[in-house]
Amino acid sequence: MLSVLIPTYNYNIVPLVTAVQQQCSDAGIPYEIITLDDASTNTAIHTDNQAINQLPNCSYNILPVNIGRSAIRNLLAKKAQYSWMLFLDADTLPADNNLVKNYLQHLKGEPEVIYGGILYQPEKPAATEILRWVYGNEREALPADKRTENPYISLLTLNFCIHKDVFTAVQFNESIPNLRHEDTLFSYDLSRAKIPVTHINNPVYHLGLESSEVFLKKSEEAVVGLKYLTDHNLLPADYVRIAKAYNSLKKKHILPIFKIWHYISAPLFKTNLLGSKPNLFIFDLYRLGYFCSLNN
Secondary structure: OEEEEEEEOOOOOHHHHHHHHHHHHHHOOOEEEEEEEOOOOOHHHHHHHHHHHHOOOEEEEEOOOOOOHHHHHHHHHHHOOOOEEEEEOOOEEEOOOOHHHHHHOOOOOOOOEEEOOEEOOOOOOOHHHHHHHHHHHHHHOOOHHHHHOOOOOOOOOOEEEEEHHHHHHOOOOOOOOOOOOHHHHHHHHHHHOOOOEEEOOOOEEEOOOOOHHHHHHHHHHHHHHHHHHHHOOOOOOOOOHHHHHHHHHHHOOOHHHHHHHHHHHHHHHHHHHOOOOOOHHHHHHHHHHHHHHOOO
C-alpha cells in the first residue's frame, strides 16, 4: 500500500528509516522503504547505512554517479511498487510516532498530493547556525491552515505523500540545473495540472541545520536557480516573491540604482545575517539584491 522513498547524500539515515519502518509495521500495512544514496563521497556513511538492508522491507543502494535532486526522486518513484508514495528527506525525523498512521487516514480518496509540514527543534542552535533555524521557524514551520492559503507555493518536498498516478503526470524536471528550486517548479507544475494539494498537520523535524555561512551560500545558489527558471519561462515572474519584486523594480526603471545599492550594502547585510541575531527582512533584501546583480 505505501512506498516510503528517501533520497540521501552524505547523511546517516539509519535513525529515520528505523523509526519509519517501526511505524509502518505497527500500522499493519503492506509497505516498502526504498533509500537511494546519490553517490555520497563519505565512505563511512556508506558503511553505517548498510544496516538498513537488515531491516524488514527496507533497502539501501548507492548510485554509481551523482544524478541530482530531481532525477533521484524520479528514480525512486520508478522503483516504487505501491500506488501511494511517501517522500522524506534524509535529514528529517518524524515528530511523533503517528506520522504513517496520520497519512494513511488521507490515502483513501482521489489521487492527490498531501503535505504534512515541517518543524524545527525548539532549542536554539549554536550562534553559527542560527540563520537557518530562524528562517525555518518563520517561513517554513507553518500550520496547515496557514499553508492552505497558498497551497502550492507552501509545498516543501521533504515530507509529502503523492499518488503514483499523479507522479506519472507531474514529475520533477530533470532538465534544469541542480541549483535548488526544483521543488518550487514541481509545485508550479502541479498547479498548472490542477492537481489538488492537501495540507495537514503531520510534521517531521528538520534536523540538518547547516552553518549560517553555508545556508547563505545555498541561498545564493537558489537565487541563481530561480533566475534560470524565470529566464527560461519555466516559472512565471509572479510565482516567487523575489522574482516578482525584481520585475517591479525593472518596470520602475530603478534596477541600476538597486544594483549599486546592493554592492554597497551587501557586506553590512552579511554581517547581520552571519551574526547571532539575523534579520529576515535584511535576508530578503540581500537575496533580492543578489538576484538583481545577476541580471546585467
